[in-house]
Amino acid sequence: MSQPARPSHGSAYETSYGTAYATHEPETPHLDFDGTTPYEDYVRADVLTHLQHTLSDDPGEMVFLVTTQVMELWFTVVVHEWETAARALRSDDVPTAIAALKRSARELEALNASWRPLGQLTPAQFNSYRSALGEGSGFQSAMYRRMEFLLGEKSASMLVPHRGAPRVHAELEKALHEPSLYDEVLRLLARRGHAVPDAVLDRDVSLRREPHAGVEAVWAEVYSGDPAAETARLGEALTDVAELVWRWRNDHLVATRRAMGAKPGTGGSAGVAWLEKRARKNVFPELWTARSHV
Numbered sequence: 001m002s003q004p005a006r007p008s009h010g011s012a013y014e015t016s017y018g019t020a021y022a023t024h025e026p027e028t029p030h031l032d033f034d035g036t037t038p039y040e041d042y043v044r045a046d047v048l049t050h051l052q053h054t055l056s057d058d059p060g061e062m063v064f065l066v067t068t069q070v071m072e073l074w075f076t077v078v079v080h081e082w083e084t085a086a087r088a089l090r091s092d093d094v095p096t097a098i099a100a101l102k103r104s105a106r107e108l109e110a111l112n113a114s115w116r117p118l119g120q121l122t123p124a125q126f127n128s129y130r131s132a133l134g135e136g137s138g139f140q141s142a143m144y145r146r147m148e149f150l151l152g153e154k155s156a157s158m159l160v161p162h163r164g165a166p167r168v169h170a171e172l173e174k175a176l177h178e179p180s181l182y183d184e185v186l187r188l189l190a191r192r193g194h195a196v197p198d199a200v201l202d203r204d205v206s207l208r209r210e211p212h213a214g215v216e217a218v219w220a221e222v223y224s225g226d227p228a229a230e231t232a233r234l235g236e237a238l239t240d241v242a243e244l245v246w247r248w249r250n251d252h253l254v255a256t257r258r259a260m261g262a263k264p265g266t267g268g269s270a271g272v273a274w275l276e277k278r279a280r281k282n283v284f285p286e287l288w289t290a291r292s293h294v
């Protein structure tokens with residue numbers, strides 16, 4: 001018969017075999033605080049875990065709401081990383097930009113993994129609370145819109161739904177008029193001696209960026225050169241981001257197909273047909289098309 005396992009902590013004790021082990025009493029965590037705990041002061045968990053106001057009695061709605069809230073938090077982190085990267089590029093600090101983009105890639109993986117609880121919803125399950133959502137739709141997510149703006153997918157009309165929320169509207173308006181992350185990348189490539197066309201560098205940054213053959217040629221040049229060069233590594237970090245955003249869009253599309261087929265969306269769009277069009281677009285398009293010329 002084997003010896004009973006020693007407890008990892010606790011005082012000396014008697015086993016059923018009469019063997020006593022002397023153990024060290026480890027320091028236990030502090031229990032007494034004057035006000036709220038330092039954890040609460042930092043994490044605001046009390047606020048965060050009381051924001052789940054479901055709109056129906058269906059027990060399946062809770063995970064729909066929390067998944068949406070979790071995704072909003074990831075959007076917030078990703079926007080922070082991309083804004084950090086854009087700022088770093090503006091001051092020619094490519095290592096800081098690459099580090100932020102790499103962090104964002106791991107965060108996008110976590111974001112995409114959070115589709116799991118909703119990925120297999122059946123129409124009957126979704127119908128159990130869908131009508132309670134009224135006209136509410138992720139299309140109205142301001143933080144998602146900031147992500148799209150940073151990728152170059154600008155559109156002034158996307159500010160309209162947020163007229164009633166001054167802080168959100170102001171943040172979106174600022175983001176609309178700032179160069180996108182991709183604009184900053186192309187400006188950096190120009191400063192590094194690449195022939196980025198003037199039309200690209202001087203464009204109105206509040207408009208949607210369209211693919212440009214001159215930018216494709218620049219990426220083909222970068223990818224034909226030293227793969228260890230900063231610009232090549234920047235290109236790969238951006239490609240990782242582009243792929244993961246494309247995956248989010250496609251996972252969303254498939255979850256929507258499963259949950260509601262071809263019905264119109266709660267936000268008023270054609271639903272799946274509209275999402276299919278959005279999901280077909282490549283993020284940083286020239287980074288993909290340039291590969292045919294390397």
Ligand code: HEM
Pocket residue numbers: 067068071072118121136137138139140141144252255256259260264265266267268269270271272274275278
């Ligand atoms: C399975 C559950 C879901 C279904 C059936 C669904 C359905 C739809 C549909 C039909 C649209 C098109 C706009 C509309 O008419 O509403 C849309 C847009 C959108 N949804 Fe969802 N959605 C789901 C879950 C989520 C979740 C959890 C999020 C996380 C925040 C989300 C975020 C978005 C965003 C950001 C858009 C706008 C996309 C764009 O502008 O390209 N959706 N959704």
